[in-house]
Amino acid sequence: MPMTAPHDAPKLVSSPMTCESCPIRHKAVCSYASTSELSRLDGIKFYRNFEIGQEIVGEGEATSFVGSVVTGVAALHKTLEDGRRQMVGLLFPSSFIGRPFRQWVPFEAVAVTPVRLCMFHRSAFEEVLSESQSLERRLLEMTLDEIDAARDWMLLLGRKTARERLASFLMILARRSALLDNQSLRQGQRIDLPITREAIAEYLGLTIETVSRQMTALRKDGIIGLVETRVVEITDLAAFCRAAGEDDGPTDWPQQARSA
């Protein structure tokens, strides 16, 4: 990810790792890389760890790095002068962070859990990109995915009610975790919330109190259960889907199918 200097002394390179054994090897930008391209990346990569709350890049900052989330969750934020904040990106392992071909980044990136990044000097990465069409192709596809997600998010922010927003957010997490387990969405599924109520509120364009109230409303309606404050359980799948404003049913929508 792009960043100039380590702000608050981000962790130095810790346990070294090869790309071969990397947990995001087959999902990140590098997933299309050939063996030779991979070894090239292997040579120029470096890792850095960030603690909870630590800033990864500042808004509007000049940045000379790009990279991928290896473990943990990071958030992108935009802030108005008076302090109103909106989350504009939530990055899970394999997400790309930073802007190739740009000196500036128009948002702030923060670690919301402990985060480990696989980083490259921007210029070095750009060079590799220029010589590897497949890598650039992968980056394009990931960017298109991000745009799709951003547009769903815009619909949420512009038109959904507080209840629908929260349910939609939980749905996104539920789908994600089901996908990782190679399962479909199911009744009784547990959802780990990687972020605080405050971060959820910033994601949803709501206040923390409204998030909390809607959480208990969904619980009182028997749609979800609160196993712990950071673990919810789907107790009524159909109602859950309805609450999220999606035509019910655990089907993953076909629009997302990749053609190539």
Add this chain to the structure above:
Amino acid sequence: MPMTAPHDAPKLVSSPMTCESCPIRHKAVCSYASTSELSRLDGIKFYRNFEIGQEIVGEGEATSFVGSVVTGVAALHKTLEDGRRQMVGLLFPSSFIGRPFRQWVPFEAVAVTPVRLCMFHRSAFEEVLSESQSLERRLLEMTLDEIDAARDWMLLLGRKTARERLASFLMILARRSALLDNQSLRQGQRIDLPITREAIAEYLGLTIETVSRQMTALRKDGIIGLVETRVVEITDLAAFCRAAGEDDGPTDWPQQARSA
């Protein structure tokens, strides 16, 4: 842009045109194309015109085309089952529309003014992309620009007041038209609104009445003048910038500067 079949008899190819004389030759995806690549595109392109309100692609529809807006303005929409609609993209000349490498498009595209598109069969375009890194590079850059715009938009939808939303929208149009004239934002500048109040409301995540009320509020505060219902004039630039929630001054922010 992506689309299967012409829905309501879109206009057939009208006045033929060569890429050399094309008004978006130096701004669209094709702007990085070499002479030979351009002639290749020239050979496979075709034009289609759409009338106001005409659907270009349906939400979730299988599509076999991509393309660029040559003239006119198109909008991308997402709709909930109960009819709530949110605009998620506003496309001006040179904007790219459609999803290479995807069969489906997760939004509806509509002509909001008469629109002329320069189109390609998706598969043919993908083939050209695969053989031209510079074309693919341009598409990546345009997509990154779109993400930045989407994130600004998310901040608007999630955190700005109705007044700020409208002012921000007018600011975007003002910047655009100033840029086209190679001028900076200035007092007295006129802004043509290419879209109806309803479309503005769909853009801003508001109702038509609120848009109208905020428009008259800005007028009564002496910030803008309503030359016609579809033409506004900036009468107090500093206040205008403040209302848009941006640090005042007509400066185009540096984040947008291209590095490469």
Add this chain to the structure above:
DNA sequence: CGCCTGTTTGATCTACCTCAACTGCTGTGG
């Protein structure tokens, strides 16, 4: 002239915000 569509304005209603208090957990120190 009268209709239709886009826009403005008014009156009321409500979802969400704001401010404030309270709960429960975790860690710290005496």
Add this chain to the structure above:
DNA sequence: CCACAGCAGTTGAGGTAGATCAAACAGGCG
């Protein structure tokens, strides 16, 4: 082992920005 500070989360009471419902207005066009 208890006291208590600190933080995340919940709950309550009241206020408000924007939605909703309704009516009037303006311009274009048959």
